[in-house]
């Protein structure tokens with residue numbers, strides 16, 4: 009009930025959340041028990057508002073012993089008899105063992121009870137969820153790109169040392185389609201706009217002709233010439249990766265010096281390197297602007313090449329100002345320069361924008377040339393090529409619809425499926441904010457990595473978590489990136505900082521736990537697997553209210569197959585750590601199986617909640633992670649607001665996905681329109697007659713931002729606005 013109130017408070021608009029309780033999955037005993045509980049809930053909570061909030065306090069402190077025990081008295085003969093079943097309390101039911109709360113120990117300390125869980129207090133995970141609609145991915149015209157050609161680098165008239173380096177150092181022999189089409193164009197001195205699927209070798213497609221050009225320059229290139237080529241990339245890790253590739257390519261041509269500038273590194277050291285001379289300069293936009301403004305020794309008079317890798321990202325709003333400044337600095341000397349834009353998701357609009365600073369660029373779309381177009385469904389409307397994206401042929405794309413409350417357990421179950429019960433899996437999980445990455449890392453490490461067979465701090469060996477996001481120190485970022493690159497199995501929890509360009513070997517699964525901000529970002533995220541002709545899989549999590557995103561993707565020729573949430577959760581049957589109270593026997597009926605899965609999911613959620621509520625620090629971390637998730641949710645572009653709108657979120661349910669037992673107070677109270685809250689009784693009376701004030705979406709968002717987590721930020725709406733804007737545009741990409 010408290011959750012219901014909160015949800016209604018954030019929006020007086022019609023809410024799309026389905027309130028109907030789906031009972032189809034329940035056994036008759038459960039239906040009976042649930043009916044009983046509902047009538048009891050009505051009797052206990054609905055007559056008085058105050059009793060609901062009183063109960064919420066009880067749940068939070070766990071101290072009002074008498075009242076709580078009254079609520080816990082088992083009534084039904086079903087699951088409650090085993091003390092693990094839920095006691096429905098709106099959405100905040102509890103399961104407790106017969107122990108006095110004073111003896112309650114919090115996770116991770118274990119009492120000698122069955123499964124080491126003396127105290128379980130959790131929500132009813134499987135009740136009051138919105139119905140899960142079937143997802144029908146519309147028919148699309150599948151466009152495929154052939155990755156490899158039979159052509160070799162020898163055909164290109166390159167310097168023999170360059171060809172040898174390709175063979176021996178980079179281990180490449182035949183050209184990919186994009187290389188075959190791009191290298192001759194760039195070697196002829198023309199500008200180009202290049203689009204080809206992720207992991208198809210675009211870096212070498214510009215790297216090879218550039219090195220061929222530089223090594224042939226007469227008089228011979230000197231360090232003191234300064235930058236002859238400038239490569240702009242949106243993230244630090246990508247800058248580092250491109251720099252390493254140039255180090256390899258330039259091995260035989262030692263007189264040409266590559267260098268990297270990126271946020272997080274020491275400016276002083278970079279200035280010194282610039283003074284000494286860097287010929288191939290790779291940089292993030294923000295840091296380059298920084299040096300243009302502050303480093304006298306940076307000069308662009310000799311620049312002959314400008315590369316914008318991930319050009320759509322670099323050209324979009326977040327970097328517009330930086331890029332204008334860079335182009336002005338580069339254009340000033342007025343030397344003839346070759347310009348190249350590359351991305352897997354370049355659209356006509358962007359190429360037109362880019363053409364302003366380019367000279368009759370050649371447009372290279374691999375799917376038009378050497379690729380083959382496969383009509384998967386002739387009835388489907390033909391797509392304009394600029395709108396349709398190509399994903400790797402051997403990428404298997406899935407979507408799973410999961411109600412918010414079950415998100416956390418479902419992600420955990422999926423990770424266990426892959427990393428505990430399958431061999432050699434390397435996963436990347438995309439999450440919408442840095443705080444949420446940190447939170448999930450701590451939570452999973454504590455709850456999933458705990459080894460039940462040891463009392464020591466030894467962790468399970470099959471789960472190795474890594475993290476990558478924009479709020480990490482640069483040394484940590486680089487270390488994590490390299491460690492994850494080299495590991496054979498592991499789970500990288502990250503934000504979109506890892507979505508573009510990164511070439512992480514042998515990644516088997518991409519999980520989009522929070523949906524991407526656009527179809528293009530979807531393509532880049534899934535593109536971290538199935539690279540250069542390899543196999544890979546992806547899984548997109550959506551809530552029932554977000555399923556229209558499948559149509560958005562279909563508009564770009566992306567088709568997904570549905571995975572069922574129950575099938576993911578079923579893995580928990582294999583994990584004895586989350587055993588239900590009843591004796592589980594695999595020969596029992598399908599209904600009993602389903603029941604056991606639900607119990608185990610509840611046990612897992614309980615572990616998460618116990619960890620989160622064990623102390624104030626973890627509670628605050630969970631709350632700020634929830635807050636950051638909500639904030640990120642408000643930054644979806646207006647074109648996707650019909651799919652991802654904050655008013656469609658159920659706060660109480662979203663809170664569960666952060667291990668919180670209830671929607672935190674403050675989120676609701678500051679935005680409430682409940683007339684009973686009025687201090688002025690007369691006014692309150694008048695107000696009571698009126699329907700709740702309809703808030704504009706702006707008001708709702710600003711209310712949301714004024715929650716308890718932001719105490720101290722209250723009244724700083726300007727800086728808040730700034731932060732939000734920044735977050736939406738380029739939160740994870742580099743600004744310096």
Ligand SMILES: Nc1ncnc2c1ncn2[C@@H]1O[C@H](COP(=O)(O)OP(=O)(O)OP(=O)(O)O)[C@@H](O)[C@H]1O
Nearest residue numbers: 180182183184206207208209210211352509511540
């Ligand atoms: N001709 C080739 N033969 C074999 N491997 C290649 C070839 N060209 C590039 N590769 C390898 O393919 C991988 C992907 O290349 P690259 O990172 O350049 O792809 P991309 O098209 O830029 O991807 P994204 O769009 O994700 O940035 C790299 O490991 C690279 O070394």
